[in-house]
Amino acid sequence: AQSVAQPEDQVNVAEGNPLTVKCTYSVSGNPYLFWYVQYPNRGLQFLLKYITGDNLVKGSYGFEAEFNKSQTSFHLKKPSALVSDSALYFCAVIAPGSARQLTFGSGTQLTVLP
Amino acid sequence: GAVVSQHPSWVICKSGTSVKIECRSLDFQATTMFWYRQFPKQSLMLMATSNEGSKATYEQGVEKDKFLINHASLTLSTLTVTSAHPEDSSFYICSAISPGQSTDTQYFGPGTRLTVL
Numbered sequence: 746a747q748s749v750a751q752p753e754d755q756v757n758v759a760e761g762n763p764l765t766v767k768c769t770y771s772v773s774g775n776p777y778l779f780w781y782v783q784y785p786n787r788g789l790q791f792l793l794k795y796i797t798g799d800n801l802v803k804g805s806y807g808f809e810a811e812f813n814k815s816q817t818s819f820h821l822k823k824p825s826a827l828v829s830d831s832a833l834y835f836c837a838v839i840a841p842g843s844a845r846q847l848t849f850g851s852g853t854q855l856t857v858l859p
Numbered sequence: 860g861a862v863v864s865q866h867p868s869w870v871i872c873k874s875g876t877s878v879k880i881e882c883r884s885l886d887f888q889a890t891t892m893f894w895y896r897q898f899p900k901q902s903l904m905l906m907a908t909s910n911e912g913s914k915a916t917y918e919q920g921v922e923k924d925k926f927l928i929n930h931a932s933l934t935l936s937t938l939t940v941t942s943a944h945p946e947d948s949s950f951y952i953c954s955a956i957s958p959g960q961s962t963d964t965q966y967f968g969p970g971t972r973l974t975v976l
Contacts, residue, residue: 781967788865788952788967789903835902845891845956847965849902 747772747840751850758826759858766821766853768836777839778819779847780810782832789835795819806830826857862886863955865968872943873976880938880971882953888933889955893965894926897950909936943975 748771758764770776777796781789793804800812810821819836836850862885872878882892890911895903907915907928915928925947927939936955940947950972954965 779964786950786970786972788863788969789954791964791966794964845965846893846905846908847903847954851902852900854900 747776747838747843747848749836749838749848749850751834751836751853753853754851755854755856757856757858760828761825764823764826764830764855764857766834766836766855768819768821768850769817770819770836770838771817772838772840774841776841778810778812779837779839780804780808780819780821781835781837783835783852784832792821792834828857828859831855831857861957861964861966863889863953863966863968865951865953865971867971868969869972869974871974871976874944875942877939877941878943878973880940880951880953880973882936882938882955882968884934884955884957884966887955887957889936890933890958891956892930892936893954893956894928894936894938895952895954897952897970899950903952906938940973943973945975948973948975 750769779794780792783789792808793802795802795812803809808823834853837847864883866881892909894906897903905918906921907917909915909928909930911930917923930936950970952970954967
């Protein structure tokens with residue numbers, strides 16, 4: 746069975762500094778990997794995904810993520826954090842043959858300090 | 860594009876009553892919709908997968924007679940919480956996949972906050 750780990754419940758970063766939100770996965774076969782963001786009392790917004798091809802994926806709002814097969818990681822990054830980036834971030838995976846079902850990580854609360 | 864709406868956004872009901880939550884894909888046809896439940900400060904838990912014109916597939920541990928799902932059209936899926944109890948209070952989120960869109964991206968609704976008194 747597939748699984749996703751987000752080892753940090755909370756990440757704090759100063760505005761203007763680079764940010765990284767970590768994600769590792771466990772799946773048989775080639776995964777589809779996703780990042781979503783959730784603002785308070787709202788549904789999830791799609792940020793980016795990796796299906797195949799270039800390991801560096803660029804997404805919405807200046808976010809990017811790098812697929813690293815050897816380390817089974819898909820960390821989310823942004824060169825310069827904004828206070829408005831403060832939110833709950835979820836990494837998710839679709840395993841081959843899983844009927845397109847997303848398996849989510851536990852989420853990481855990002856707080857960008859002014 | 861790829862907008863999913865939910866109605867209502869929040870609902871308060873008495874214990875023992877039933878509540879219906881609607882999930883609509885506004886600008887695309889969704890052959891597959893998913894229903895999730897989220898507890899405070901926790902991740903999303905998949906409840907069921909809903910395919911248009913067929914019975915929903917429920918995850919292990921989810922009572923299909925309590926959480927009735929109907930996907931009668933390509934733009935609408937409904938979740939009815941029957942005989943609701945306080946432990947059913949939660950944030951319910953739906954998502955949809957369009958067959959015409961790029962691979963396997965789920966688009967999420969804004970969620971429905973259910974409070975059972």
